[in-house]
Amino acid sequence: MTVLILTCEEDVTADMVVVHLHASGVPVVRLDPADLTTGVSLSGEYVHGRFRGHLSAGGRLVSIGGLRSVWVRRPGVPAGRAAQPSPWLTEEAAQALYGMLRGSDARWMNHPDAARQARHKPWQLRLAQRCGLPVPATVITTFPRAAREFAERFPDLVVKPVSGAHPQDPPRAVPTSRVAPDTDFTAVAFGPTLLQRRIAKRADIRLTVVGERLLAARKAADTGAEPVEVDVRFAPPGAPWEPVDVPPRIAESVRTYLREAGLAYGAFDFAEDADGTWWFLECNQSGQFGFVEVETEQPIARTVAEWLARPVPEETVEADRTPTTAC
C-alpha cells in the first residue's frame, strides 16, 4: 500500500521523509494539488455500492483504495497552476480530490478537519488547560475595560495575534511583543486582542510529537540583560537547540492533547521558566521540524516516515470499511 504526500515541488522537509520511505521500500506518490488538470489527474467511480478511485501524477497511477496514509504537508491551491485558473475550478478540484480522499480508509497526518480545528488558538488554550498543561494567564477580548483590568492584575504582558500569520502574500508572521506599562487599550474595541502574562523564560522548548513518540529540544535563552525580543522566531541566534527529556506529566498531557485533537503530528512550543516549569504557548499542527532535526540530530523525519509507513491493521481495514452496523 502506498503513502500519498501532498506538497509543493520545493519542500526539503518532505524530501527528508521520502528518503526514509524509499529506504524502507514503501511505495510513495507525491503530488501537488496545484497541478490538478495539468500534471495530476483523478477519477472515481461509484457503481453498484462500490467505489473505485485513482490518482495519476508524474505518469504513475495509484488506487485510492490502496493508500495506507496521506501526509498533508504543504499542498498548493488545487488547480492553481491550471491553464485557466479560477476560484470555481479550484473549488471543483478541491472537492473532487479531498472528497475522494476523505472517503478512503487511509490514515491522515493530519486530517484536514483536525488541522483546521487545531489552528484556533482560543481552542488550543482551552484544550491545553483541560489536559493539565500550565497555560500562562491569557485574555482574548474586544472590551477595552477587560484588557485594562487584566493588565492591572498581570502587569507584565505580551500581545500576540489570535490567528497567527498575517494573510498578506506571502503571509507575514506577526511577532509576539511586550506591552508597555502605560498602554492605552481603547483600540481593543476595533479587533480581538490576545494578551498573555509574559513568562520570564530561561529556555524555549520545542516538543515534536509524531504519533505516540515525543522528541523534545531545548534552546537556552540569553542570560544577563532583559531580552528585548520575546519571540524566538525573531531573536538573534544564540544557544543551539539540544535534545531534552520530557517530564512524565507533560508527556501524558501532550499525548492526551493530540488524541483529543485528532492529530497525528503536533509541534508544541513551551517557555521554560526559572522553576523549570514548561508553560504551554501553542501547538502548531504543521510546525516545521527540519531546523530542530539539523541541530539536535533527533530522528524526526524518520519517525514521520515510520508513522506514514505503518501497515494498516487487518481489523482496522474491516472496521473502517464497515464503520457501523447499518453501513
Added chain:
Amino acid sequence: MTVLILTCEEDVTADMVVVHLHASGVPVVRLDPADLTTGVSLSGEYVHGRFRGHLSAGGRLVSIGGLRSVWVRRPGVPAGRAAQPSPWLTEEAAQALYGMLRGSDARWMNHPDAARQARHKPWQLRLAQRCGLPVPATVITTFPRAAREFAERFPDLVVKPVSGAHPQDPPRAVPTSRVAPDTDFTAVAFGPTLLQRRIAKRADIRLTVVGERLLAARKAADTGAEPVEVDVRFAPPGAPWEPVDVPPRIAESVRTYLREAGLAYGAFDFAEDADGTWWFLECNQSGQFGFVEVETEQPIARTVAEWLARPVPEETVEADRTPTTAC
C-alpha cells in the same frame, strides 16, 4: 442555559425557530458574526486552569459556559461590517469567536468541521453507499476516456457540479443537466466532471432529519412528456410537496449517515423511480426547510427548536468537561 443562533438579520427561517424557543421560555441570543467589533463583542479569560468567556450582542451578555447549543444558521463573514473591514480582521475575529465556541460544551447544529466535511459530494456518495442507500452510478473524473467509457455503459446521464454553487457574488446555483448522446468529453481534462446515471423519476423526495426525527415530503413529477428540466430547483411549479412515510430501511440508513457524519441536521434529496426506490442524490447539511414546512405543515421549525432547547444531560456535561482521564 441559552441557545445561541449565528445568523444574519434577515432570516425568516430563523425567525420561525425563535418563535418556538420563545414560546417554550428558553433564553435565546441571536447574533451575526459580521457585527463583531461593532454591535457584537466578546471576551474570554484563561486563568488558573479555568476559562470564563462572554459574548455581548444587542445589549445582552451571555456566558459561553452557559450555552446549551449553537445553531450555525447563516452567519455573516466575521467583522464583515466593521468600520474598516479587512481579511486580517476577519481572520482574527473568526478565530476568536469560533475558537472560544469550539472550546465550549455546547451542542452544535451543525459543528463547523462536520459541516465542512459534509459539503464534499464525493464523500457524500461514498458514505451513502456505505450506509446502504441506493446511489445512482456516478463518475467524477478528469480523464476524458473514463467519461466516454462511462457514457457507453450508462447512456442516459446527467452532469452536475462537484462542489455545488458557483462562487460568484451572489453565488449562483448550477443546474443539473442532461448529457446529449453525442457529447464530446475532451474538455473533461480541464476540470473534474461529475456524470451520473439519470433516474427516471416519478417524484422528488426531500427528507429533513433533525436529530433522530425524520420528516419526509414528496413532490410528484410531471407525468406525460419527457421532462426537459431534471433539476427540481429550476422546474416550473407543479404538484405540491406532501408529507410521506419513510421506508424503514431508508430511515435506518439516513440515521446512520448523520451519525457517521457528525451532523445534527441534514436535508436529503432523493429521486423516487417507477419501482418506488429512493435514489440518494445529496444531503445538504444547511438545506432550507421553510418551503417544505409551508406546503406540508410538517413541524420542522418546532423540531429544530426542540433539539436546540434540549437540556444538556448531567453525564454529558461531566464527560465533556473531562474528556479523558488525563484532561
